[in-house]
Amino acid sequence: MSQPAPLVHSTASTPTALTSSFKEVVLPQILGIHPYVPGKPISELQRELGLTRITKLASNENPLGASPKVLEAIHQALVDIARYPDGSAYELKTELAHFLKCQTNQLVIGNGSNELLELVARAFAGPGDEIVYSQYAFAVYPISAQVVGATGVEVTAKNWGHDLDAMANAITAKTKVVYLANPNNPTGTLFNRQAWEAFISRVPAHVIVVLDEAYVEYAQAAVNAQDYLNGMAYINAHPNVLVSRTFSKAYGLASLRVGYMAGTPEIIGYLNQLRAPFNINQLAQVAAVAALKDAEFVQKGVALNQQGMQQIITALNELNIESIASVANFLCINLGEKAAKINQMLLQKGVIVRPVANYGLTQFLRVSIGTHAENAHFIEALRASLQEQQA
Ligand SMILES: Cc1ncc(COP(=O)(O)O)c(C=O)c1O
Numbered sequence: 001m002s003q004p005a006p007l008v009h010s011t012a013s014t015p016t017a018l019t020s021s022f023k024e025v026v027l028p029q030i031l032g033i034h035p036y037v038p039g040k041p042i043s044e045l046q047r048e049l050g051l052t053r054i055t056k057l058a059s060n061e062n063p064l065g066a067s068p069k070v071l072e073a074i075h076q077a078l079v080d081i082a083r084y085p086d087g088s089a090y091e092l093k094t095e096l097a098h099f100l101k102c103q104t105n106q107l108v109i110g111n112g113s114n115e116l117l118e119l120v121a122r123a124f125a126g127p128g129d130e131i132v133y134s135q136y137a138f139a140v141y142p143i144s145a146q147v148v149g150a151t152g153v154e155v156t157a158k159n160w161g162h163d164l165d166a167m168a169n170a171i172t173a174k175t176k177v178v179y180l181a182n183p184n185n186p187t188g189t190l191f192n193r194q195a196w197e198a199f200i201s202r203v204p205a206h207v208i209v210v211l212d213e214a215y216v217e218y219a220q221a222a223v224n225a226q227d228y229l230n231g232m233a234y235i236n237a238h239p240n241v242l243v244s245r246t247f248s249k250a251y252g253l254a255s256l257r258v259g260y261m262a263g264t265p266e267i268i269g270y271l272n273q274l275r276a277p278f279n280i281n282q283l284a285q286v287a288a289v290a291a292l293k294d295a296e297f298v299q300k301g302v303a304l305n306q307q308g309m310q311q312i313i314t315a316l317n318e319l320n321i322e323s324i325a326s327v328a329n330f331l332c333i334n335l336g337e338k339a340a341k342i343n344q345m346l347l348q349k350g351v352i353v354r355p356v357a358n359y360g361l362t363q364f365l366r367v368s369i370g371t372h373a374e375n376a377h378f379i380e381a382l383r384a385s386l387q388e389q390q391a
Contacts, residue, residue: 029127029149036139040352051350055377057368058354060185060215060330062252064304064371066287067297070253073290074283085282092285095292096260100232105265108272111279113214113246113259116271117179118144120242120261123270124208125150125176132170133179134162136187136359138212141179150176160324160332161189164199171207178203181212182229183219186356186366188326190219192227200238208267210242214259215328217250221302222327232262239264249329250298251291256284305329308369315379319386324364332356332364338389339363345385351378 023031039058046054093104100107110116121144125131131145135157145152153175155167161184171178183190196211203209211231213219220228231243246259258280261271291297312331316323324332335342343355343365354366367378 027149029146033143033146034358036143037358039354040347042352045347045350045352049348049350053377054350054352055370055374056352057370057374057378058352058366059254060249060328060368061254062249062301062329063308063369063374064252064297064301066252067291067294069294069297070251070287070290073286077283077286080282083282085278085280085285087277089280089285092258092280092288095289099292100262102232102235102262103265106235106262106268108261108268108275109280109285110259110261110275112248112257113212113244113261114140115257115275115279116244116259116261117141117210117212118147119271119274120177120208120210121145121148121150123267123274128174129176130172130174131177131179132167132175134167134181134184136160136184136361137162137179138181138185138214139358141181144179145177157187159189160184160187162191164191164195168199168202171203175207177208177210179210179212181214182231183215183326183328185214185328186330186354186359186361186364187324187332188328188330189324190223190327191229192223193229194227196229196234200234200241203240205240208240208242209238210244210261212244214244214246215249216245217298217302218305218329219327221306235263239267242267247288247291250301251288252297252301253284253287253291256281256287258284258288304371305369308372308375311372311375312367312369312379315382319383330354330366330368332361332366334363335365336363339365341389342382342385345388346378346381349381349384351381353378 042054042056089109092109093107096107097104117140121131125148127149129150130153131150132153132155133141135154142152153170155163155170157163162180213231234241235243242261242263244261248254316333322334346353356364356366
């Protein structure tokens with residue numbers, strides 16, 4: 001029998017310059033990027049330490065998982081995975097427009113809201129331009145500025161959160177985009193409607209303001225309606241405002257990667273032009289549609305979060321440990337100089353939290369709120385680590 005022909009014919013000789021560098025040709029801004037550091041996966045800690053009981057409270061995920069209705073919808077859609085997804089995400093956008101009370105041409109869907117945050121920088125900024133964000137704000141903002149070669153302008157935080165007055169002052173003729181996280185990750189702080197209205201009235205109409213509301217469902221339940229800022233109420237009166245939200249947190253779809261932005265049809269149109277043709281896979285689309293229809297599941301998760309937050313704060317009070325007041329599904333706790341050491345000790349005990357030294361918060365660890373049992377595991381491991389530390 002003859003041998004099958006090789007699929008690829010190569011006429012190239014063996015490369016000789018294996019040590020050659022592409023530093024001269026890569027875009028200069030790429031060299032300076034410090035990539036986003038995600039939470040440690042459970043499987044990694046399992047491989048490293050062979051532990052059987054692991055609690056991950058490091059990525060602000062939904063401890064309840066996803067709604068059973070979502071799982072059912074995904075199951076039914078599996079039969080079609082050989083087909084390309086609906087590139088326009090028609091059904092999801094229709095459902096979302098209904099939910100948000102806006103038009104479908106005011107929505108762009110992203111592979112996680114992360115993709116959209118970056119797309120805004122790509123669409124509006126480049127070398128010589130400035131992108132403004134707060135100290136301690138979500139790490140993707142400075143990265144987005146760097147990726148496009150724009151200058152990131154970090155504005156000093158006030159009480160661990162956004163100083164909107166100072167941010168408005170930081171806007172110059174070069175400013176193209178301002179990123180705001182409300183609530184902010186990793187500090188969990190929130191600015192209110194009055195502060196926002198004073199801020200937006202000072203922003204020039206051509207400067208894009210991204211209001212990142214990744215944790216909106218938790219925040220809404222934590223503050224009174226009077227002060228609460230819902231970004232969606234501003235997109236018609238302020239065409240430079242984009243509201244960013246996600247299915248990764250309260251809806252429990254983090255691994256499927258679905259987020260969206262709402263804004264004026266013109267800007268949304270540019271972002272739709274820029275995104276990849278099939279950026280949202282079909283299972284993610286059907287899952288997001290089903291998730292939107294299960295408001296009860298979201299409410300259950302929000303209520304669990306409130307109880308869990310209380311459970312952890314009570315334990316921290318007993319341990320005499322301070323934290324930054326948070327309206328989201330996570331909490332930054334102050335462990336002083338011991339923070340990095342305690343993080344290692346927690347890992348040894350099977351608890352993964354998030355170090356936030358990369359934000360300049362070297363004394364803090366961020367813990368996501370989990371189920372009652374997961375929170376209890378964290379508290380028990382923290383208490384034991386603090387005791388060992390003192391011994
Ligand atoms: C403030 C904020 N914005 C956006 C995101 C991105 O979420 P995703 O890309 O999963 O939608 C996160 C995730 O942690 C976040 O904390």
